[in-house]
Amino acid sequence: MxxxxxxxxxxxxxxxxxxxxxxxxxxxxxKESFFPSKGEMKKISANTPILIKLGMNTEDYYYDSDFLYQQRDGETLCKVPLENIIRIKVTGTEVSSRRVWLVRYVTGSYRTEREFRVLKNYTLFNRDFAGFLAAVREANPAAEVQKMTLWRV
Missing domain, CATH: 1.20.5 (Single alpha-helices involved in coiled-coils or other helix-helix interfaces)
Structure with missing residues (x-):
């Protein structure tokens, strides 16, 4: 018994x-229902004090329903349509317990490939980066977008 x-x-x-x-x-x-409303920009990058002191992390990345924005000191340096993003994948680099993600996109009539490296800001209460991945999947179904898993967070 x-x-x-x-x-x-x-x-x-x-x-x-x-x-x-x-x-x-x-x-x-x-959860993939994190899409921003029209005109609302959501930040997907993190700021780490170590990289800022070294001058290496000076850009912030935002997205809205149509574009990915690269900004420095409030000024937009680059504006990429979400449908031009062709690949988002996690890299092996980790900074302050956060993974760096590679965002590759095409630009111009010659379809030149360029890329950003984004230190994601995904936390328990901030899931904007997961919303960005879902928005890219919706805007360009042919894009190679890695899913966030427990090991890629």
Whole structure:
């Protein structure tokens, strides 16, 4: 009788832990309804004090429903239509426990490929980067966009 109650309590604990993970953590990685409204810009890059002191992280990246913006000190340096983005993938570089993502796009009539490296700002309460990935998937279904997983966060 004691063995049955121990097995049941272990099973109930396991079911409870799985339920907690499913309810609280699973939606953080699968929710794709983060699209900004018209004219609203959402920031997808992080600022790290170390890179700012070294002068390496001077650009901020924003997106809205149509474009990706590269800005420095409030001035827009580059404006890329979301449908021109052809690839977004995670790199092996990690800065301040955040992964760097590579955003590759085409520009001009010769379809020249260019790229940005974005230090994403995805956190428990800020999921704008996941919204950016979903917006690119919608704007260009042919784009190679890696999904965010627990190991790529």
């Amino acid at each position: 004691h063995d049955i109650s121990a097995i049941l309590s272990t099973l109930l604990t396991l079911v409870f832990v799985i339920w907690i993970i499913r309810c609280f953590f699973w939606p953080l990685f699968n």
